[in-house]
Amino acid sequence: MKEYYQSSKDTLRKELLILVLMKNITELERILNVKLPKSYKEYPLTFGYGGIFGRYILGLEELPHDGSVIDATVEYLHKGLPSGFVIIEDVQEFIFVLIQRGKYIL
Structure with missing residues (x-):
């Protein structure tokens, strides 16, 4: 019974975290006036943020927060x-960016 309770508690915690992250993704899209691709939306839901082998993908820490995708984007928006x-x-x-489809042609 104790194992079932712990498993249910862990599942609920994960579901709440996903709901918070999805709200943050929606807030990010609103603040930056963009529509993020599904592939990027899945990244913070799965990994949060971070990197490996010298690559660090920005994510959704507390909004806005140093090191968050919002903080970095707003900084560069002010730079043009x-x-x-x-x-x-x-x-x-250099920077890596996501580009809103249909808005720019590269």
Whole structure:
């Protein structure tokens, strides 16, 4: 019985975390006035944020927060980045961005 209770508690905790992250994703889209691709939306739901082998993908820490995708994008918007771009990695020498489909042609 104790194992069932712990399992149910863990499941509920995961479901609540997913709901909070989905709300944060919606808030991110509202703040930056973009529609994120499904593939990126799944990243913070699965991994949160972080990296491996020298790559660090920005995620959804407390909104907005240093190191969050919102913080990085707003910083570059103030530097002249066109709206519709979302910074997902900032390596100082260069940045990786998501581009809102249909808004820009590369």
